[in-house]
Amino acid sequence: QVELVESGGGLVQVGGSLRLSCAASERTFSSYAMGWFRQAPGKERELVAAISWSGGLSFYAESVKGRFTISRDNAKNTVYLQMNSLKPEDTAEYYCAAGRYGNAPYDYDFWGQGTQVTVSS
Numbered sequence: 795q796v797e798l799v800e801s802g803g804g805l806v807q808v809g810g811s812l813r814l815s816c817a818a819s820e821r822t823f824s825s826y827a828m829g830w831f832r833q834a835p836g837k838e839r840e841l842v843a844a845i846s847w848s849g850g851l852s853f854y855a856e857s858v859k860g861r862f863t864i865s866r867d868n869a870k871n872t873v874y875l876q877m878n879s880l881k882p883e884d885t886a887e888y889y890c891a892a893g894r895y896g897n898a899p900y901d902y903d904f905w906g907q908g909t910q911v912t913v914s915s
Contacts, residue, residue, distance in 0.1 A: 795904070796818055796819060796820050796822075796823070796826070796892050796903075796904040797818065797819035797820070797904075798816055798817070798818055798819075798890050798891070798892060798904060798905065798906035799816065799817050799819075799906055799907070800814060800815070800816050800888065800889065800890050800906045800907065800908060800909040801814070801815050801816075801817070801909060802814040802815050802909060803888060803909030803910045803911045804910075804911070804912070805912045805914060806880055806911070806912070806913055806914070807880075807913070807914050808880065808881060808882060808913060808914065808915055809879055809880065810880050810913070811876070811877060811878045811879075811880065812877045812880065812911060813874060813875070813876050813877070814830070814874065814875040814877065814888055814890075814909060814911075815872055815873075815874055816828070816830075816872065816873045816874070816875075816890030816906055817870075817871060817872050818871040818872070818873075818892065819871075820871070821871070823868060823871040823892075824847060824868035824871075825847055826847060826892040826893060826894075826904075827844060827845065827846050827847055827892070827893060827894055827895035827896070827901075828844065828845050828864075828866060828873040828890060828891070828892055829841055829842075829843065829844040829845075829890070829891045829892075829893070829896075829901075829902055830842045830843045830844070830864060830873075830875045830888060830889070830890055830891075831888070831889045831890075831891060831899065832884075832886035832887065832888045832889070832911075833886055833887050833889070833908075834885060834886040834887075837886075839889070839899055840855065841853070841855060841897050841898070841899075842854070842855050842858055842862065842875070842888070843855065843858065843862055843863075843864035843875060844864065844895060844896070844897070845864045845865070845866055845873065845895075846895045847895075849865070849866050849868075851895060852864055853895075853897065857883070858877075858884075861877065861878050861879045861880075862875060862876065862877050862878070863875070863876040863878075864876075873890060875888070875890075877911070880911075880913045881913060882913050882914070882915045883913075884911060884913050885911060885912050885913050886910075886911060887908040887909070887910055887911075888908060888909050888910075888911050889905055889906050889907075889908045890905075890906045891903075891904060891905045891906070892904040892905075
């Protein structure tokens, strides 16, 4: 099992920034692609951003393109999501996941417990 623990969520005003972190428990972290998903109450879980095992490939949802940046530090077994220019519609529980590089939840095998992001208007 790969244990993933998210942190960095909180309450922020519209236009503000947050940096989410996801720490992995295993030395094999670098062999997995990593994704950030979010889920708001009553809505489907959706991919926000993904990054390949080497960091050479990345994907962003259209709704966050230009505002969010995904990065990883394999030496620290950690993936980050820098979120800028936050909007109320960004409010959700954010989850990190490990698996193969892809766009859908089924592409990912291991999941963190989530961290709440709330953007006030």
